[in-house]
Every structure is written in structure tokens, then in C-alpha cells.
Amino acid sequence: MIALLRRDLTLAVRAGGGFGLGLAFFLVVVILVPFAVGPDTEILARIAPGVLWLGALLACLLSLDRIFALDWEDGSMDLLATAPLPLEGVVAVKALSHWLTTGLPLTLAAPVLGVLLNLPTPGFAWLVLSLALGTPALSIIGAFGAALTVGLKRGGLLLSLLVLPLYVPTLIFGAEVARRGSEGLELGSPLAFLAGISLGVAALMPYAAAAALRVNLR
Amino acid sequence: MSQTVTAPAAVMAASGLACARGGIAVLDRIDLELAAGEALVLRGPNGVGKTTLLRTLAGLQPALAGRLAVDPEGVVYAGHLDGVKAMLTVTENLTFWARCFGTEPRETVARAVQAFDLDGLTDRAAGTLSAGQKRRLGLARLLVTGRAIWLLDEPTVSLDTASVALFAAVMRRHLAAGGAAILATHLDLGIPARSLDLSAFKARALIEHDDFNEAFL
Numbered sequence: 170m171i172a173l174l175r176r177d178l179t180l181a182v183r184a185g186g187g188f189g190l191g192l193a194f195f196l197v198v199v200i201l202v203p204f205a206v207g208p209d210t211e212i213l214a215r216i217a218p219g220v221l222w223l224g225a226l227l228a229c230l231l232s233l234d235r236i237f238a239l240d241w242e243d244g245s246m247d248l249l250a251t252a253p254l255p256l257e258g259v260v261a262v263k264a265l266s267h268w269l270t271t272g273l274p275l276t277l278a279a280p281v282l283g284v285l286l287n288l289p290t291p292g293f294a295w296l297v298l299s300l301a302l303g304t305p306a307l308s309i310i311g312a313f314g315a316a317l318t319v320g321l322k323r324g325g326l327l328l329s330l331l332v333l334p335l336y337v338p339t340l341i342f343g344a345e346v347a348r349r350g351s352e353g354l355e356l357g358s359p360l361a362f363l364a365g366i367s368l369g370v371a372a373l374m375p376y377a378a379a380a381a382l383r384v385n386l387r
Numbered sequence: 388m389s390q391t392v393t394a395p396a397a398v399m400a401a402s403g404l405a406c407a408r409g410g411i412a413v414l415d416r417i418d419l420e421l422a423a424g425e426a427l428v429l430r431g432p433n434g435v436g437k438t439t440l441l442r443t444l445a446g447l448q449p450a451l452a453g454r455l456a457v458d459p460e461g462v463v464y465a466g467h468l469d470g471v472k473a474m475l476t477v478t479e480n481l482t483f484w485a486r487c488f489g490t491e492p493r494e495t496v497a498r499a500v501q502a503f504d505l506d507g508l509t510d511r512a513a514g515t516l517s518a519g520q521k522r523r524l525g526l527a528r529l530l531v532t533g534r535a536i537w538l539l540d541e542p543t544v545s546l547d548t549a550s551v552a553l554f555a556a557v558m559r560r561h562l563a564a565g566g567a568a569i570l571a572t573h574l575d576l577g578i579p580a581r582s583l584d585l586s587a588f589k590a591r592a593l594i595e596h597d598d599f600n601e602a603f604l
Binding site: 171172173175176179180183240243244245247248249250251252253254386387 | 442445446447448449460462463464465466467468469470471472473474475479483484486487488489528
């Protein structure tokens, strides 16, 4: 499993691996927002947590179809399925490597972009914490969607339609933590919900995704 | 050259096996038995179900009916595609599979590289290899896994005559060391092998579909 993680990370940072794609997309989206809503710092400060969360979510979505599609196309998926790794483990490792190459950079870049949106100072720590807790759920749910659509030609759009509704709870609670944090309000319960959702999907989704892969492998 | 493959006498046995492709039954009532040191060549026209049978034996898809007795930890499958990562070098590709299958990478990779004459190519990105070289890399993976039963789907596609001979030699050594193999191939490799013509096992009627999957997709 560690070998698989290392391989996927190596592939991600080599040419054509798509590392940095999500990050660049996040950057562009967040920079575009002040152009669209105007330079009023009051408004920007109020919408900053929501915009940052939405941008991170969309950036995450961008690279989901690569989780399994590349291995599917070159036949590695068949070979991995017959290798002595449990398919659930393969899914978990691939979701983890997706998070390491997408979610983690997004989390680390978010405070820098928060400055651009005039995010209030107390909000920075909570923004980073909420993204660190929430983006793993985005990767794992996305891995499930990718497993469902892996055999389909140009399944990327279908994948987005399947996955976006499942992202709603994570988005609501993640953005709520960031918003309450920036306004200095009490945020215990959304934080607990966010962490609970992430832990729940981490425990259950690999099984669902592995079942979907087995159906697609037939 | 010695290999560390060990296998018991009857390594794979199937009885009354039926398999389906895309929800349609293609093969029915297949009985086969494979002993250590034995190769079985699947024959039959295109579309008869050679790939389907191999995928069923490899555990990639469930059998419609029948029994299959095999140690899933003893089987390695190689399909039409090589599963080679274009951006990794030859050595990196093989090392990954060695780690995956829990064999000692340094030793097995060197042996596999030598057996398939990939010596000059070890540091080349696999994406820059020719089709035949890529195929040889895909076949070298078999040696790296250290597994006894090879399930090979058209292993000689895009290989030149010399490479086919190389593959036949590797095959002979594998069998001599107690390994076993089931191959779907149209070439005569010059190795002692029984052959099984699958046309005799064609499914008579289209048996029941797996309704759930059809509706689901």
C-alpha cells in the first residue's frame, strides 16, 4: 500500500500528473471574485469564508476523474485488482494520494488567498482547520464517484453531477466553521459535524467505492 | 537460472464453470485442471470467450455457475494492456509491482530485466519504449510477482520473433521450476502444452441476465 502511495505521488508530480492544476484553478477563481463583486472590503470580508470553501471544493472536483481513470486506461486497474492488496485499501490509498496532491495544497494556500479577500484576522486559523478537516471528505467521496464512472468515456461531467450533491453537507459545515471563526462566534457544533462527516465517509466510502469498482471490472 | 516458485500438484481445478461477458453467458460447463509444471493453451475463434474465461479464473469477475478451486494468492493475471506507467522508468515500474506483491525488489527486478533483455532500457521512461519493448516489460512483471500460476491473455502480441523465443524460454523455465500457466494465444510457442478448444463449451442459450447491473448502468 505504501508502494502504491509512493507510485501515485511520483506520478502526480511528474509531467502530465496534474499536480498544481487544482491549486492554480483555486487561485484563479478566488482572484476573479473581487473583480465580479467589486472592491468593497466589507462585502468581501463577509463572503470570504464561503468563497474560499466553494473555490476549494471546485478545485478538488477538477482532478477527481484522474483518481482511477488513468489506471483504468492503461490496464493497471485489472492488475491492481488481482494483486494481493484489498481493493478497499487501493481506494483508500488513492483517495489519500488525491488529498495529498490536491486537498493539502489547497488548505495551505487558502490563508494566502484569504488576504486577497480581506478575511478577518481571527478567521485564518479556523479556515485552515475547517479545510484540513473537510477536504479529506471531498477526496474520499470523490473517489467513490470516480469508481462509479470509471469505465465511461468522458464520465467527468456525470461524475461532477453525482458527487456535487454529496459534497453539500461538507460544504455547509465547513463554510459555517470558517464563517463563525471569522466573526468570532461559537463554532463547536459545526466543527464536530464536519469532523464527523469526514470520519464517517473515511470509514464507509472505501467499501462502497470498491464495490463499484468490482462491478465495473466485470 | 533458478526460480523460487513452488506449487502443489493440482494448482487449479474448475468444474462446470460458466462465465458471462457484459451480462451475456458466453461459456458453459467448462471442466479444467491444471497441475504444477503444466501449461494449458486456450484456443478458439475470436469472441469465443478466451478473455472472459481468463478474467473469471483470475477472480476479476464472478462465475455464473460452477466451482473454481484455486489459491487466489497464487495467481497472476496479464491482460491485453500491460499496465505500464508511461512516466515511470522500466525499473520503477517493476519495483512497484515487486513491492505490491511483497517480493524483494532489487533481486527480482534484476532477474526479470535480464530474462526479458531489457538491460539497456532500465532508466528509460516506459512511455518512450516501443510497443514490443513495452510488452516485454509487461511480461517481466510476471517474474517479479513470484506467483506460480500465470494467466496470460495474448502474451505474444506485438513481440518480434526473437522476443517470442525469449518469452518461450522464460515460460519453459517457469514450468520447469514448478509453475503453471494458462495462455490464450494463436502462436505455437514450442513449449509442451495441452490445448483446450473453447468452441466446444459455447453457451447454448443466453441464460438469465444480471438484471441489477443492466438497470444500474
